[in-house]
Amino acid sequence: MPELGKYAGAVIGSYVLAALLIAALVGLSLWQAARVKRALAEVEARQGEK
Amino acid sequence: MSIWEYANPKKFMQTSAWALPWAVALTVALLVTGLVWGFFFTPDDYKQGSTVKIIYLHVPSAMMAINAWAMMLVASMIWIVRRHHVSALAAKAAAPVGLTFTLIALVTGALWGQPMWGTWWAWDPRLTSFLILCLFYLGYIALWSAIENPDTAADLTSILCLVGSVFALLSRYAVNFWNQGLHQGASLSLDKEENVADVFWLPLLVCIAGFILLFITMVLMRTRTEIRQRRLQALLARERVA
Numbered sequence: 001m002p003e004l005g006k007y008a009g010a011v012i013g014s015y016v017l018a019a020l021l022i023a024a025l026v027g028l029s030l031w032q033a034a035r036v037k038r039a040l041a042e043v044e045a046r047q048g049e050k
Numbered sequence: 051m052s053i054w055e056y057a058n059p060k061k062f063m064q065t066s067a068w069a070l071p072w073a074v075a076l077t078v079a080l081l082v083t084g085l086v087w088g089f090f091f092t093p094d095d096y097k098q099g100s101t102v103k104i105i106y107l108h109v110p111s112a113m114m115a116i117n118a119w120a121m122m123l124v125a126s127m128i129w130i131v132r133r134h135h136v137s138a139l140a141a142k143a144a145a146p147v148g149l150t151f152t153l154i155a156l157v158t159g160a161l162w163g164q165p166m167w168g169t170w171w172a173w174d175p176r177l178t179s180f181l182i183l184c185l186f187y188l189g190y191i192a193l194w195s196a197i198e199n200p201d202t203a204a205d206l207t208s209i210l211c212l213v214g215s216v217f218a219l220l221s222r223y224a225v226n227f228w229n230q231g232l233h234q235g236a237s238l239s240l241d242k243e244e245n246v247a248d249v250f251w252l253p254l255l256v257c258i259a260g261f262i263l264l265f266i267t268m269v270l271m272r273t274r275t276e277i278r279q280r281r282l283q284a285l286l287a288r289e290r291v292a
Contacts, residue, residue, distance in 0.1 A: 006165075014162065047288075
């Protein structure tokens with residue numbers, strides 16, 4: 001771990017907040033992708049049966 | 051072969067399915083390399099101390115916040131001129147990614163500004179235009195959600211995108227237009243005097259490449275979701291009619 005001195009809060013805070021924002025974006029996008037893919041597969045299967 | 055082939059949703063889905071795993075792998079590799087290099091293996095700045103390590107997040111995210119809007123503008127113009135649905139959906143898919151980059155730039159800027167300028171925020175030309183750009187992102191996303199007809203939503207958001215481009219441009223050049231405020235000029239420049247020192251420059255370039263690829267990866271993934279969502283809505287509408 002590098003010596004960050006009196007600015008440790010600002011530097012680590014920046015990295016943590018950026019990681020959280022990117023994780024939220026990626027997580028939300030993956031969740032939406034899975035939800036829509038599942039719903040589409042269900043409807044396609046249902047309409048294929050008719 | 052023409053670029054317009056990719057405006058075909060089927061072709062886009064095929065190509066993006068092939069490209070996405072490569073894009074994810076390259077994004078992770080570049081981001082990990084750039085951030086670990088910048089955080090652990092670069093020295094402190096003689097003026098700014100260890101806060102210089104924030105540059106590896108702040109500069110790439112700010113750059114991509116503006117470039118994401120530029121991509122949305124191009125996609126919106128393609129929608130307006132050629133009526134390709136994939137381009138409108140790509141613009142829609144890019145907005146939350148651009149908003150995330152804008153928030154990262156604002157938050158890291160505040161955390162960097164407090165120890166260096168003595169304040170979290172100043173009504174400086176660049177900061178203010180960036181805040182307005184952030185509000186445009188929110189407005190753009192809200193407008194897409196507010197309108198039921200997707201073609202009307204695409205039309206109106208394209209116009210909003212065009213108007214917001216003024217602020218995207220101001221965010222980039224505000225420092226040059228108004229020679230005042232706290233924010234410095236460009237960190238990356240062909241002018242040796244203005245450019246960051248070489249020791250910070252290379253890891254910064256790797257981080258910028260990582261953020262560009264993160265944007266491409268997320269837009270590809272989100273556009274695929276939007277295309278599936280559009281097909282789902284069409285099938286459900288057909289079911290209701292039948």
